[in-house]
Amino acid sequence: MPSALPIADPAPSDGLLIPGPDAGEVPFGVYVHVPFCRVRCGYCDFNTYTASELRGVRRDDYAGHAVQEIRFAEEVLERSGVPRRPVSTVFFGGGTPTMLPAEDLVMILRAIDETWGIVPGAEVTTEANPDSVDADSLETLRAGGFTRVSYGMQSAVPHVLATLDRTHDPERVPLVVDLAKQQGLDVSLDLIYSTPGESLADWRTSLDQAIACAPDHVSACSLIVEEGTAMGRMVARGELPAPDDDLAADMYELADDVLGAAGYSWYEVSNWARGEAHASRHNLSYWKGHDWWGVGPGAHSAVAGTRWWNVKHPAAYANRVLSGASPAAGRETLDEETRYVERVLLAARVRGELATSELRREARGRVAGLIARGLVDGSAAVRGRVELTRQGRLLADAVVRELLD
Numbered sequence: 001m002p003s004a005l006p007i008a009d010p011a012p013s014d015g016l017l018i019p020g021p022d023a024g025e026v027p028f029g030v031y032v033h034v035p036f037c038r039v040r041c042g043y044c045d046f047n048t049y050t051a052s053e054l055r056g057v058r059r060d061d062y063a064g065h066a067v068q069e070i071r072f073a074e075e076v077l078e079r080s081g082v083p084r085r086p087v088s089t090v091f092f093g094g095g096t097p098t099m100l101p102a103e104d105l106v107m108i109l110r111a112i113d114e115t116w117g118i119v120p121g122a123e124v125t126t127e128a129n130p131d132s133v134d135a136d137s138l139e140t141l142r143a144g145g146f147t148r149v150s151y152g153m154q155s156a157v158p159h160v161l162a163t164l165d166r167t168h169d170p171e172r173v174p175l176v177v178d179l180a181k182q183q184g185l186d187v188s189l190d191l192i193y194s195t196p197g198e199s200l201a202d203w204r205t206s207l208d209q210a211i212a213c214a215p216d217h218v219s220a221c222s223l224i225v226e227e228g229t230a231m232g233r234m235v236a237r238g239e240l241p242a243p244d245d246d247l248a249a250d251m252y253e254l255a256d257d258v259l260g261a262a263g264y265s266w267y268e269v270s271n272w273a274r275g276e277a278h279a280s281r282h283n284l285s286y287w288k289g290h291d292w293w294g295v296g297p298g299a300h301s302a303v304a305g306t307r308w309w310n311v312k313h314p315a316a317y318a319n320r321v322l323s324g325a326s327p328a329a330g331r332e333t334l335d336e337e338t339r340y341v342e343r344v345l346l347a348a349r350v351r352g353e354l355a356t357s358e359l360r361r362e363a364r365g366r367v368a369g370l371i372a373r374g375l376v377d378g379s380a381a382v383r384g385r386v387e388l389t390r391q392g393r394l395l396a397d398a399v400v401r402e403l404l405d
């Protein structure tokens with residue numbers, strides 16, 4: 001089962017917000033969570049459900065429920081006095097959005113467009129498993145307004161995929177990348193490194209195979225062993241070794257070298273793109289603190305200074321939206337201190353995003369020491385930006401802690 005929700009204030013059933021004075025001044029995006037997977041990967045604690053866990057909810061009904069929440073969202077924003085903005089980015093994540101027929105995803109996207117309007121040239125992404133798309137579904141997605149697909153490739157090495165419980169055939173990845181490109185879709189590949197048993201040579205193979213597909217964008221994340229997952233239990237019982245931090249650091253450096261040499265440059269600690277135009281605008285909007293409405297079970301939202309998260313199970317979610325009540329389970333309003341901490345935490349990981357002038361005086365005083373230790377880039381600092389060096393990216397959490405101490 002997925003992990004628990006945060007603890008905070010109860011959310012009002014009418015969902016109304018109390019917008020701050022600068023409400024509506026940042027771009028607005030929509031995230032749609034699709035909580036279905038064919039099987040659960042042993043390492044994953046995302047809010048997703050296999051057929052036997054759905055307690056009678058039908059996947060076929062999901063698009064209707066999501067559209068219900070979109071209508072509800074329109075009313076909440078209107079009644080709360082949040083200025084109306086067209087949608088700059090849309091991201092369908094999961095779970096596996098492409099477990100639903102492409103027509104259902106397009107129906108939800110159409111509802112978003114009818115409700116707020118989607119700005120011309122907006123980025124519209126769906127995540128997908130390589131074995132859950134084909135030429136027809138990709139064509140339907142493109143014709144319906146999708147511009148980008150992000151495939152969960154994870155690895156090209158069979159024994160690594162097996163440890164991760166991934167079910168797709170690695171040979172399918174280049175095929176589905178080509179199919180997406182034929183449709184004119186931007187393509188991203190998600191990779192995971194430091195899986196137990198994975199060698200540096202295995203990781204190099206995965207990087208080479210990913211690059212051979214010539215995607216527009218690559219995410220490479222270190223495996224997190226989550227408590228409460230099947231993999232977490234195997235590591236706790238000693239049946240699998242825990243990932244090795246030193247090897248993970250070598251793997252990160254190798255990724256940065258290999259991706260860099262192939263023309264991909266980093267724009268966030270775990271993300272590389274073939275030029276700025278291919279960076280994920282939706283993910284950047286989270287890191288930059290923009291507003292977004294998260295549709296679907298367990299989805300998080302942040303609008304006009306309030307953050308909330310929906311009930312997690314699709315059955316509870318369906319009950320809420322069908323009765324016209326807010327699907328939110330809890331919410332919080334951030335005080336100034338928390339907003340500052342979060343801003344530094346997120347912006348420091350994005351290349352060129354954090355201005356030195358945003359830091360408090362004590363933190364500004366620490367930047368010179370971080371430059372001297374090779375963790376922050378000196379030339380970017382001259383331009384007034386706090387930008388991590390490669391060594392700084394390897395130690396990003398420690399650098400941020402030092403800035404916030």
Ligand SMILES: C[S@@+](CC[C@H](N)C(=O)[O-])C[C@H]1O[C@@H](n2cnc3c(N)ncnc32)[C@H](O)[C@@H]1O
Nearest residue numbers: 043044094095096127128129152190222223224
């Ligand atoms: C919702 S999934 C993407 C779509 C699709 N379900 C898939 O897995 O291909 C988002 C990404 O998060 C990654 N992820 C999930 N749990 C993770 C973990 N414990 N450590 C690192 N990455 C993880 C997945 O591998 C996947 O690439």
Ligand code: SF4
Nearest residue numbers: 037040041044094095
């Ligand atoms: S397919 Fe993706 S969302 Fe589903 S269990 Fe695996 S990693 Fe998690």
